[in-house]
Amino acid sequence: MRRESATGTLTPAVSDSDHAEGPSSAPVTLVEYGDYECPSCGGAFPIVKELQQKMGSDMRFVFRNFPLREAHPHALHAAIAAEAVGAHGDKKFWAMHDVLYEHQDALTDADLAAYASDLGVSEAEITNAFEVGAFADRVRADFRNGVRSGVNGTPTFFINGERYDGDWRDVTAFLSALRSAAKVHA
Amino acid sequence: MATNGSSKDRELLPIGTQAPDFSLHATPDQRVSLSDFRGQPVVLVFYPADFSPVCGDQVALYNEMLDEFSATNAQVLGISVDGAWCHLAFGKSRNLHFPLLSDFEPKGEVSKQYGAYHDDNGESSRALFVLDATGVVRWNHLSPDGINPGADGILRALDALTPEQRGATPAGRAS
Numbered sequence: 589m590r591r592e593s594a595t596g597t598l599t600p601a602v603s604d605s606d607h608a609e610g611p612s613s614a615p616v617t618l619v620e621y622g623d624y625e626c627p628s629c630g631g632a633f634p635i636v637k638e639l640q641q642k643m644g645s646d647m648r649f650v651f652r653n654f655p656l657r658e659a660h661p662h663a664l665h666a667a668i669a670a671e672a673v674g675a676h677g678d679k680k681f682w683a684m685h686d687v688l689y690e691h692q693d694a695l696t697d698a699d700l701a702a703y704a705s706d707l708g709v710s711e712a713e714i715t716n717a718f719e720v721g722a723f724a725d726r727v728r729a730d731f732r733n734g735v736r737s738g739v740n741g742t743p744t745f746f747i748n749g750e751r752y753d754g755d756w757r758d759v760t761a762f763l764s765a766l767r768s769a770a771k772v773h774a
Numbered sequence: 775m776a777t778n779g780s781s782k783d784r785e786l787l788p789i790g791t792q793a794p795d796f797s798l799h800a801t802p803d804q805r806v807s808l809s810d811f812r813g814q815p816v817v818l819v820f821y822p823a824d825f826s827p828v829c830g831d832q833v834a835l836y837n838e839m840l841d842e843f844s845a846t847n848a849q850v851l852g853i854s855v856d857g858a859w860c861h862l863a864f865g866k867s868r869n870l871h872f873p874l875l876s877d878f879e880p881k882g883e884v885s886k887q888y889g890a891y892h893d894d895n896g897e898s899s900r901a902l903f904v905l906d907a908t909g910v911v912r913w914n915h916l917s918p919d920g921i922n923p924g925a926d927g928i929l930r931a932l933d934a935l936t937p938e939q940r941g942a943t944p945a946g947r948a949s
Contacts, residue, residue, distance in 0.1 A: 658869040659834045735839060740924030741831035754922075 596738040596751030610648035612652035619746040625660035633689040635745035653730040669700040671723040784889035798875035815848040820890040822897040824864035904931040907941030
């Protein structure tokens with residue numbers, strides 16, 4: 589039997605358990621499903637920064653993991669390392685997130701442990717998280733939820749829970765989509 | 775069923791019909807038949823071409839999800855008109871762990887049977903089918919060529935299969 593598609597609606601919705609930058613009261617929430625080793629996500633990284641800067645307190649940005657392990661051999665461990673660092677506070681999570689996107693060509697396990705160590709998180713804590721445990725589970729859960737929400741590659745963006753199918757490279761169009769979402773919500 | 779806008783586009787093989795069997799090269803010296811997978815659900819992924827950017831993302835996504843597909847007992851098969859040597863190179867370059875079948879000679883014959891062929895450019899269209907354990911079409915979807923359809927529709931269709939349709943019972947395995 590054919591079931592109606594609900595393609596492109598974010599499930600689960602953004603909650604306190606997400607890593608978020610910006611006020612939870614913001615009229616727009618932008619969610620990215622990303623992979624730290626994916627070149628396109630690397631290209632989106634400065635664009636998101638620009639959007640954050642232009643939207644200011646009108647936007648909250650949330651990052652969820654979507655590592656394509658077969659295509660990007662370091663992506664899974666990078667995602668787990670970011671989550672493990674994130675257990676020490678969202679500020680550290682975002683610092684790690686930024687470091688990883690700024691060093692996409694250096695994401696070996698040793699690199700990841702060194703970045704964590706620079707942020708005051710022990711190397712052992714990172715390497716122990718790679719195979720089993722809550723952080724690896726969280727990354728897998730993000731991936732599964734992403735697929736169910738209609739993530740079809742990386743990066744995939746959701747604006748207030750709806751998948752954004754426009755070209756994210758077009759900053760002007762992206763910004764206007766975010767602004768109109770802000771107006772609808774206001 | 776929506777088409778891609780060309781009057782020459784065919785209608786997808788409808789839900790509820792028995793999927794026609796086929797035998798296609800998976801590698802230069804090995805053929806795979808649809809009937810090999812009788813007794814389990816099959817996800818047929820028709821796509822235009824190896825190495826084109828959107829297909830790359832689409833097959834990369836399914837490749838990451840093989841655990842999830844096999845949790846529902848399903849087998850994924852990719853099909854395009856590319857030759858077996860091309861599939862081999864594409865599969866290696868993307869580290870793919872599911873078969874890519876070559877609808878190469880006679881060109882596009884299987885794609886045509888499933889309504890998943892563009893006569894105007896001679897490529898398979900971006901069509902998805904979920905077949906149950908007895909080979910009946912339970913879900914289909916045609917995506918515009920430039921749009922990666924993702925996997926959420928496939929997963930919902932697999933979730934909707936009854937245990938018999940999944941081949942989880944002895945009756946479903948009879949073949």
